[in-house]
Amino acid sequence: MEYIVKTENLSKHFGQEKAVSGLEMKIPKGEIYGFLGPNGAGKTTTIRMLLGLMKPTSGRIEIFQNDLKQERLNILRRVGSLVESPSYYPHLTAKENLEALRKIVGVPKQRIDEVLEIVRLTAAGDKKVKGFSLGMKQRLGIAASLLNNPELLILDEPTNGLDPSGIIEIRNLIKSLPSECGMTVLISSHLLSEIDQMATTVGIVTKGKMIFQDSIEAMRMFAQQSVLLKVSESDKAWRTLLGRGMKAGLDNGIISLPEQSDENVAETVRGLVADGFSVYRVEEERRSLEDIFLQMTREEQAG
Amino acid sequence: MLTILKSEWFKLRKSNIIGILLVGPLIGLGAGIGADIAEAAGMMNEWYMLLIYMNLPYAVLFLPLVTGVLASLVCRYEHQAGGWKQLLALPVTRGKVFAAKYVLILLLVLFIQLFYLAAIVGAGLYKGVADPFPAAIIWKSILGGWVAAFPLVAMQLWMSVWFKSFAAPFAVNVVFTLPSILAMNSEKVGPYYPWAQPFAMMYPATENGDIFFIPWEQLMTVIGGFFLLFYLGGYFYFQRKAV
Ligand SMILES: Nc1ncnc2c1ncn2[C@@H]1O[C@H](COP(=O)(O)OP(=O)(O)OP(=O)(O)O)[C@@H](O)[C@H]1O
Ligand SMILES: [Mg+2]
Numbered sequence: 151m152e153y154i155v156k157t158e159n160l161s162k163h164f165g166q167e168k169a170v171s172g173l174e175m176k177i178p179k180g181e182i183y184g185f186l187g188p189n190g191a192g193k194t195t196t197i198r199m200l201l202g203l204m205k206p207t208s209g210r211i212e213i214f215q216n217d218l219k220q221e222r223l224n225i226l227r228r229v230g231s232l233v234e235s236p237s238y239y240p241h242l243t244a245k246e247n248l249e250a251l252r253k254i255v256g257v258p259k260q261r262i263d264e265v266l267e268i269v270r271l272t273a274a275g276d277k278k279v280k281g282f283s284l285g286m287k288q289r290l291g292i293a294a295s296l297l298n299n300p301e302l303l304i305l306d307e308p309t310n311g312l313d314p315s316g317i318i319e320i321r322n323l324i325k326s327l328p329s330e331c332g333m334t335v336l337i338s339s340h341l342l343s344e345i346d347q348m349a350t351t352v353g354i355v356t357k358g359k360m361i362f363q364d365s366i367e368a369m370r371m372f373a374q375q376s377v378l379l380k381v382s383e384s385d386k387a388w389r390t391l392l393g394r395g396m397k398a399g400l401d402n403g404i405i406s407l408p409e410q411s412d413e414n415v416a417e418t419v420r421g422l423v424a425d426g427f428s429v430y431r432v433e434e435e436r437r438s439l440e441d442i443f444l445q446m447t448r449e450e451q452a453g
Numbered sequence: 454m455l456t457i458l459k460s461e462w463f464k465l466r467k468s469n470i471i472g473i474l475l476v477g478p479l480i481g482l483g484a485g486i487g488a489d490i491a492e493a494a495g496m497m498n499e500w501y502m503l504l505i506y507m508n509l510p511y512a513v514l515f516l517p518l519v520t521g522v523l524a525s526l527v528c529r530y531e532h533q534a535g536g537w538k539q540l541l542a543l544p545v546t547r548g549k550v551f552a553a554k555y556v557l558i559l560l561l562v563l564f565i566q567l568f569y570l571a572a573i574v575g576a577g578l579y580k581g582v583a584d585p586f587p588a589a590i591i592w593k594s595i596l597g598g599w600v601a602a603f604p605l606v607a608m609q610l611w612m613s614v615w616f617k618s619f620a621a622p623f624a625v626n627v628v629f630t631l632p633s634i635l636a637m638n639s640e641k642v643g644p645y646y647p648w649a650q651p652f653a654m655m656y657p658a659t660e661n662g663d664i665f666f667i668p669w670e671q672l673m674t675v676i677g678g679f680f681l682l683f684y685l686g687g688y689f690y691f692q693r694k695a696v
Contacts, residue, residue: 203695237539241530
């Protein structure tokens, strides 16, 4: 598989603290990679190293299949980024901010209007950025990251400070980038719901370690669903099911059946009804990704 | 490199620097207008006398101090709101960013020197100095002062990249600039003290065969040496700085 970003045993220590340790990140081309982890997990530190803003303590980084150490300039020409809180020059207007960057990346002037339009900041283009709200600064940061038509876009918590409609706008924008512009996107967040709605691949990091990395579908599979039954005489019904050699759990008068096909559920219900139990409710328990995430990070901490 | 320099100039241009460029020459102009140069009449070219009077506040204090202010200015907007990380994540090398900022300050100092030249002429005209204008000597003084600022600019850029605050590099600058008043008068220390060099290099002397008003060896060793030391110090600090 062609990886746009690939790290090998990437580590960064601050004194005793291991902010990132042994990270093996793999981002396939054209994916939206959700980089997920609680506060202080090491997401920003990893991103800083990917951009060469910070030197790794050990390990290797490959972007576009080139070594970052050797090909930094050629790599960065094809990367757009937004790291942590938005960066800006307060004494300049939004347009002037972009112009200062444009002079270096060398794209045509009209690209400034294009990116302002993309993040819906055209109207505020001639206002000084020091008067901007947090959300407007964030939009400007996203505009700046798009300026050079990057092939790899790295966004660190891009929806920070945006209002709900802004979040939806940016989310739709990010979702459209791989298909419309052929971009690969790395987006970090501590909010699972956000990654869930955008990402196609997920990497979960906690305490500097990658504890999960796979497609979002694989992550959802992790959320083993079970079927819950509410019946009369639940204790007796449960034992009947166990007697038939089925795996079932009983919790608070609710019977739970681990992953079952539709037929199996129908069969079970038919059996219970035939045995004279009343079946009040049959429902599917869908563990939210939130639960999985919490469970994963908890397991990591325990282990 | 040129593109970075253009971008730097663009950012700086929008932050009211014209006032800062004019302060020194105006101080010089004031000193020139207030100077009592009549006593020199007949003994030496009155332009020399005027220059010496004007140089005192300008070359001893103002020129060294303004290098610090300019260095702080070109770093301030990077410190303010994450400018460094945005700039250094672009396809630029740190060495070139550092060099661009350095060259930009040097160009500004050159402008200040040219304004100062205008101030000298202005003060002379106001005073009605009748002696012939010693163009060669005055140009030597103007350009000499500029060259003498090279190591100071490097030192101040180092400090300004390092410290986020405006005050810290400025304090460092004052601490080194003030002793130059003493160093200047000392035969032993004066020639080796970097902050005393602007005055030495702007002080008009009669033809001595050297390109500037200080001996060639002093130019190469003291100014050249400290320039290298400060520039490399700042350069390597900046290379390793985590942003
Ligand atoms: N410059 C630094 N010096 C010392 N420690 C640091 C530095 N930068 C980060 N750390 C530490 O590294 C750890 C990881 O921080 P990092 O900013 O990468 O977390 P994060 O995953 O981005 O968190 P958040 O969701 O809050 O943004 C933290 O414990 C932090 O204290
Ligand atoms: Mg972070």
